[in-house]
Amino acid sequence: xxxxxxxxxxxxxxxxxxxxxxxxxxxxxxxxxxxxxxxxxxxxxxxxxxxxxxxxxxxxxxxxxxxxxxxxxxxxxxxxxxxxxxxxxxxxxxxxxxxxxxxxxxxxxxxxxxxxxxxxxxxxxxxxxxxxxxxxxxxxxxxxxxxxxxxxxxxxxxxxxxxxxxxxxxxxxxxxxxxxxxxxxxxxxxxxxxxxxxxxxxxxxxxxxxxxxxxxxxxxxxxxxxxxxxxxxxxxxxxxxxxxxxxxxxxxxxxxxxxxxxxxxxxxxxxxxxxxxxxxxxxxxxxxxxxxxxxxxx
Numbered sequence: 001x002x003x004x005x006x007x008x009x010x011x012x013x014x015x016x017x018x019x020x021x022x023x024x025x026x027x028x029x030x031x032x033x034x035x036x037x038x039x040x041x042x043x044x045x046x047x048x049x050x051x052x053x054x055x056x057x058x059x060x061x062x063x064x065x066x067x068x069x070x071x072x073x074x075x076x077x078x079x080x081x082x083x084x085x086x087x088x089x090x091x092x093x094x095x096x097x098x099x100x101x102x103x104x105x106x107x108x109x110x111x112x113x114x115x116x117x118x119x120x121x122x123x124x125x126x127x128x129x130x131x132x133x134x135x136x137x138x139x140x141x142x143x144x145x146x147x148x149x150x151x152x153x154x155x156x157x158x159x160x161x162x163x164x165x166x167x168x169x170x171x172x173x174x175x176x177x178x179x180x181x182x183x184x185x186x187x188x189x190x191x192x193x194x195x196x197x198x199x200x201x202x203x204x205x206x207x208x209x210x211x212x213x214x215x216x217x218x219x220x221x222x223x224x225x226x227x228x229x230x231x232x233x234x235x236x237x238x239x240x241x242x243x244x245x246x247x248x249x250x251x252x253x254x255x256x257x258x259x260x261x262x263x264x265x266x267x268x269x270x271x272x273x274x275x276x277x278x279x280x281x282x283x284x285x286x287x288x289x290x291x292x293x294x295x296x297x298x
Contacts, residue, residue, distance in 0.1 A: 118261060
């Protein structure tokens, strides 16, 4: 807070879900006033409990109350995934962010490392050309480009946060093991990166405090086979891991199967070289904390 009691930052998070709430928690620690949207009236109470002013938004129409709030927003986070029709906010503003956000100073767009596509297990950085495979990743690339253009028109920095597989309290391998849904699918050579949700919030705050824009991989430093993560979670729980199963024989949804069609190791060196330190730089450190501090349950 400023000395006179004025709020330094008024943040709006479009799509205040799992990642959005972690970003809000960090912004609130910094003394910000935080609002967020949800499609569900039931989730509004949850947001309010966390200190987030809730607004209902269905992705197409803005209420008069929400429009009024947006006029005071200084920092914007877009967490709503685009669809075939494009990004909801870019559509509503026709690319002119100032039309809804006259006081905007910084914007963040939550994207995915899926935009890189398949690189056969090779390392990728923010400079690696995007080769999206799935339709949802194609839509993400288009949205990233749209946000960069809109931010340039508005004269503000925009940070594109490319997130790897998100997990944390309530969403992790321990929960899957406890519920009997954990699987150890083995596809030789396959690795994935992951990211603790709290580090998403911390990275966003880091970028805001430095008014940084650009593309940033928000990811851990240890891409690993998915079955290894399940094995480690089972070891910490003191239970037998599920049997290994060949990927080819597994029954998977088309979306789940598509994830295995992309194999890459994602570098977080750009963000680290700016001075950011991950609380959970690898899955072992993260799982150990979730278990030992008993914060893994939903």
